[in-house]
Amino acid sequence: MKEIWLCFLFAVAAISAQPGGAASTQLPCDLRETPHGSVCVCNRTYCDYLEQPELNEGSRIVVISSSKDGLRFKVTTGDLSNKAPLVVEDKQSTDENFHAEAIVVDQHRAWLNLASIPQRLFINASVKTVSVSVKREQRYQNVTNFGGALTGTVSHLLQLLPTELQDHVYKSYYHDDGIAYNSIRTSIGGCDFDLEPWAYNELSRNDVALSNFTELDPRDLQKIEQLKRLKSVARMEELKIMAAAWSAPPWMKTNDRWTGFGQLKSEYYQTWALYHLKFLELMQSKNMPIWAISTGNEPLNGVIGFFFVHFMSMGWTPWQQAIWLSDHLGPTIRNSTQKPVLIFGNDDQRYTFPSWFRKMRSSRSNSLSYLDGLAVHWYWDELVGPQLIDQAHAEMPNMLLLNTESCIGDKPWQTHGPELGSWQRGENYMRAYIQDFQHNFNGWLDWNLVLDEKGGPNYVNNFVDAPIIVNATSRSEIYKQPIYYAIGHFSKFLPAQSVRIETRIEGENNSFSQLSVVGFQRPDGSVALIVYNGQNLPVDVALNDSQSGAFNLLLPPRSWHTVLYK
Ligand SMILES: *[C@@H]1O[C@H](CO)[C@@H](O)[C@H](O)[C@H]1NC(C)=O
Ligand SMILES: *[C@@H]1O[C@H](CO)[C@@H](O)[C@H](O)[C@H]1NC(C)=O
Ligand SMILES: *[C@@H]1O[C@H](CO)[C@@H](O)[C@H](O)[C@H]1NC(C)=O
Ligand SMILES: *[C@@H]1O[C@H](CO)[C@@H](O)[C@H](O)[C@H]1NC(C)=O
Ligand SMILES: *[C@@H]1O[C@H](CO)[C@@H](O)[C@H](O)[C@H]1NC(C)=O
Ligand SMILES: *[C@@H]1O[C@H](CO)[C@@H](O)[C@H](O)[C@H]1NC(C)=O
Ligand SMILES: *[C@@H]1O[C@H](CO)[C@@H](O)[C@H](O)[C@H]1NC(C)=O
Ligand SMILES: *[C@@H]1O[C@H](CO)[C@@H](O)[C@H](O)[C@H]1NC(C)=O
Numbered sequence: 001m002k003e004i005w006l007c008f009l010f011a012v013a014a015i016s017a018q019p020g021g022a023a024s025t026q027l028p029c030d031l032r033e034t035p036h037g038s039v040c041v042c043n044r045t046y047c048d049y050l051e052q053p054e055l056n057e058g059s060r061i062v063v064i065s066s067s068k069d070g071l072r073f074k075v076t077t078g079d080l081s082n083k084a085p086l087v088v089e090d091k092q093s094t095d096e097n098f099h100a101e102a103i104v105v106d107q108h109r110a111w112l113n114l115a116s117i118p119q120r121l122f123i124n125a126s127v128k129t130v131s132v133s134v135k136r137e138q139r140y141q142n143v144t145n146f147g148g149a150l151t152g153t154v155s156h157l158l159q160l161l162p163t164e165l166q167d168h169v170y171k172s173y174y175h176d177d178g179i180a181y182n183s184i185r186t187s188i189g190g191c192d193f194d195l196e197p198w199a200y201n202e203l204s205r206n207d208v209a210l211s212n213f214t215e216l217d218p219r220d221l222q223k224i225e226q227l228k229r230l231k232s233v234a235r236m237e238e239l240k241i242m243a244a245a246w247s248a249p250p251w252m253k254t255n256d257r258w259t260g261f262g263q264l265k266s267e268y269y270q271t272w273a274l275y276h277l278k279f280l281e282l283m284q285s286k287n288m289p290i291w292a293i294s295t296g297n298e299p300l301n302g303v304i305g306f307f308f309v310h311f312m313s314m315g316w317t318p319w320q321q322a323i324w325l326s327d328h329l330g331p332t333i334r335n336s337t338q339k340p341v342l343i344f345g346n347d348d349q350r351y352t353f354p355s356w357f358r359k360m361r362s363s364r365s366n367s368l369s370y371l372d373g374l375a376v377h378w379y380w381d382e383l384v385g386p387q388l389i390d391q392a393h394a395e396m397p398n399m400l401l402l403n404t405e406s407c408i409g410d411k412p413w414q415t416h417g418p419e420l421g422s423w424q425r426g427e428n429y430m431r432a433y434i435q436d437f438q439h440n441f442n443g444w445l446d447w448n449l450v451l452d453e454k455g456g457p458n459y460v461n462n463f464v465d466a467p468i469i470v471n472a473t474s475r476s477e478i479y480k481q482p483i484y485y486a487i488g489h490f491s492k493f494l495p496a497q498s499v500r501i502e503t504r505i506e507g508e509n510n511s512f513s514q515l516s517v518v519g520f521q522r523p524d525g526s527v528a529l530i531v532y533n534g535q536n537l538p539v540d541v542a543l544n545d546s547q548s549g550a551f552n553l554l555l556p557p558r559s560w561h562t563v564l565y566k
Contacts, residue, residue, distance in 0.1 A: 019173055022542050026177065029072035029480070037421030040072055040470075040480040041209050042172070044164040048072065048480070049177035050492075055526050055566055061551065062185065063088055066485040066560035068423040074487060079393065080565060083553035085540060088561065104477070127540050127554070130515050131506040134527065134545040138502035145240060145443030146491035147183030147403055148173060148275070148467070152194030153458050154317055154448070154449050155468050165478055166226075167233045169468060172480065174234030179488035182236070182496060183291070185404060186223060187446045188245040188279045191297065192311035193448055193458045195221075197258040200275065201223065205251040208271050216282045224288050228435050230302070240291040242404065242445060243279070247302075247312040248272055262316045264324070273328035280338040293396050294341035294375050294404065295321055300348055311460045318359035322367035330370030342372035347404055349377050351384045354392035373400030374440075379410060383434060386439040393440045400442050406432070407447040408483075409455055409464035417455030417463035423558060425465060426482030430532050430560050434516045437500060446487060450478065489530050492560045498522045503529065515539055531555065531565040 029040035029048040051075045053062040059080040065071045070091035078086035140164055158166050172178040174543050185315075189199035203212040216224075232237055247258055248522050252272065255262030276293060283290050295316075298305070302315025316324075325343075333341060345368070346356050360367045374392060386465065393401060409424050419425055433444060447464070452472035455463030467484035471477045503519040514534035522528055533539050536557045544550045548565060555561060 009088065018508075031070050031072065034421035036419040037068065037423045037482065039421045040069055040484075041483055042165070042168045042480065043476055044162055044168075044480045047168040047172060049171070049175070050075070051177055052492075053077075053564060055564055057273075057291075058566060059548075061086060061563065061565040063553065064489070064562045064564070065555075065559055066426075066482070066489065066561075067091070067337070067556050068482075069558070071256075071556075071559065072480075073488070074354075075114075080548055080551050082551070086555045087554040088556055088559070089249065089381065090556035090559070110466050118515065127399070127538055129540040129542050129552075131542045132515075132517050132529075132531075133502075133504050133506065134529065134543060135502040135504070136521055136527065136546050138409070139521070140500040140502075141440045141442055142496075143443060143494045143500070144184040144400060144496055145445060146179075146487070146494070147181045147240070147242075147443075148446040148449040149185040149193075149405070150223055150226065151187065151448055152219055153456065154193070154452065155219065155226060156195060156457070157450050157452060157472060158226055160472060160475055161470060161478075162475065166468075169478060169523040170230040170233040172468065172484075173449060174230055174236060174239075176235075176492075178234070179484070179492040180495070181491055182238070183240040183242060183443070183445055184230075184449075185242045185244070187219075187275065187297070188352075189294070191245070191246045191556045192314055192460060192462060193451075193456075194312075196459050197312045197459065198423050199245075199247060199249040200251045200279070202251075208268070210271060210274055210278060213275065213278050216279075216286065220283075221286075224283075224286050224316040227288055231564065241283075242290065242294070242344070242402075243283075243290050244297045244404075245276065245292040245314075246297045247314040248275070250364075253314060255379060258312045259310055260302070261315065261323050262313075263320065269324050269328045270332070272324070273332040275389055276329060277332050277338060279337055280341055281336075282334075284338070290338075290341055292344055292373070293333075294344040294347035295325055296347060298348045298377065299346075302354065311458075311462065318356045319363035321361035325370050326364040326367040329498075330367070334370070342373040342400070344373040344400070344402065347375040347377070350386075350388055351380055352396055353388040357392060357396065363518070368396065370409055371396075371399060373402060373534060375402050375404040376441075378403055378406035378432060380430075381435070386435055389439050401440055403436055403441060403444040405445070405447050406535045407464040410462070418451065418453065418465045418469050420453075420469060420479060421482065422465075423482050426486040427532075427534060427558075427560075429483050429486040430489070431516065434530065437518045439488070440545070444487070444490075489560055489562045493522075493525060493528045493530075493564065494520055498528065501527070515541070526564055526566045530560065531563060532560045533557065545558045 031038050032041045061078045063076045065074045076088050105232040173181045190197050201210045250256045252268040253262040299316035301313035419513045439510045448466045450468045450470050451466040469479045498520040501519045503517045516532045519529045
């Protein structure tokens, strides 16, 4: 869809923001205009990074900003004791692309100028002030995980790139100067983003003891080499790897196929538990231990979803899965060297919550005791409210709650594949992350770390978007999408053990519906607020923190920010 708002001029009169800190080695985004907006371009020798901002002075405030008009992790600093609002200046549009409309703002008023109409039709509007209170004493869930997925497709694409670009992908996602992910999801065998469907021990058939599953697949060995490189480039001690199986080899299934209406044959329930254990042991033997598994990716695809799902899947009803978990998988894992591996349930869409777990409990009352967490996929969240998650959390308050898959482009009404530079898709992520963290989620694992220009490749021609797109034609550039920065405004600034605190927008119903805020206290005691302005106008945010007091921020149109202070 063609965007109406082509550019903004966000000029500021009479108010000076204090300039950023001293010289540093970080590099800004190399912004390139694309059909849907703009992306940050990295090549072998250049990629944008931002060192973690320092807050050592007591009353310092640091605002990191990204905007539709071209800000990407721009740093503005100020002082909490300063009475004038801290102004985030948007990218100054150059004269040549300043052709459609502009917003000029001083401290109190905005002039919206549609360039094609006469001067007297300038719209002279007040800049709305929205009051936000931050109550540090009211604490909610901990933050535990941020990450993406190393699918077969991602592994394949990384291998096409020169080493320096592979390293930029790893550093961009996992280094502190990138967006500081700590987790990664991968598949046990193949998944939908692979070059073909595959599993261990496809032959021989009816091999209950899995005697032909004695080593990992060459595709796993490639992933392990990539993970080692990732950890070294990102200087990570611990990487939390989450794994899930999409399908058993066809001989274990009722339909003897990779996809379609098919379930695990009950005579192979223990074999399928053993299959998981063998994978965990083999990964550990390669010094790449698994942190968590789920009970299987999207179990409903093989029960009700098979009309439109043509990739590897295996169906489970909650009643059957409870039997497999409590009689086979749970005891097998807990009674093995892999005992510490966490087990997550469901790994499917929000609309299955919380009834999936109630049905499991009704089938095997102890089945949920084998679970450490609940895994949710994002795809239908815009149609299904978060109340279902609230109910599940209320019934199982001690479970970790993770979003374990998300991407855009899967729906019939969406562009299949990447929309390079789409701010709107970034905003979809921004709204979704804010909503989930307001509803007790502990973290979020996105889907493919990288895809090619078409949003693939994979064996079912299912093309979707990703936060970083690689140029698989030239193999010399990668493109960081607005989605990457949307996620980064959370993951980069919320180390594990950050705790959500209360933030409330005063008079939310009538004043300004397109401002959203979620707040956290970080392990060092500082506060991180993620603030999203979804409106085509600037906004004045009057913050009032229960400990630091009141201060104002003037934020540009269509922008999001991480606000840090002690
Ligand atoms: C890489 O990008 C930088 C920054 O845009 C540019 O100066 C440099 O020429 C590029 N290198 C190549 C090989 O294209
Ligand atoms: C905008 O409105 C304010 C208050 O109504 C007025 O003082 C000011 O002169 C107006 N500015 C322009 C450029 O019309
Ligand atoms: C958050 O983590 C801390 C430290 O591990 C723990 O003591 C606390 O109970 C956790 N809080 C919640 C709500 O999980
Ligand atoms: C074991 O699996 C390999 C493929 O991974 C296959 O070539 C071989 O025939 C299998 N062995 C038996 C005994 O089925
Ligand atoms: C664990 O394994 C031991 C030895 O094989 C067995 O005696 C025990 O019953 C097992 N426990 C569970 C919970 O499966
Ligand atoms: C990929 O690189 C080629 C060669 O430089 C270029 O023609 C093409 O436009 C690039 N693709 C994208 C999506 O930018
Ligand atoms: C918001 O709406 C609620 C319920 O409709 C109402 O009770 C409350 O007074 C409203 N708040 C404001 C600031 O208008
Ligand atoms: C900030 O909130 C406190 C209560 O927590 C209140 O007493 C104070 O008046 C508020 N300040 C402003 C400027 O709104």
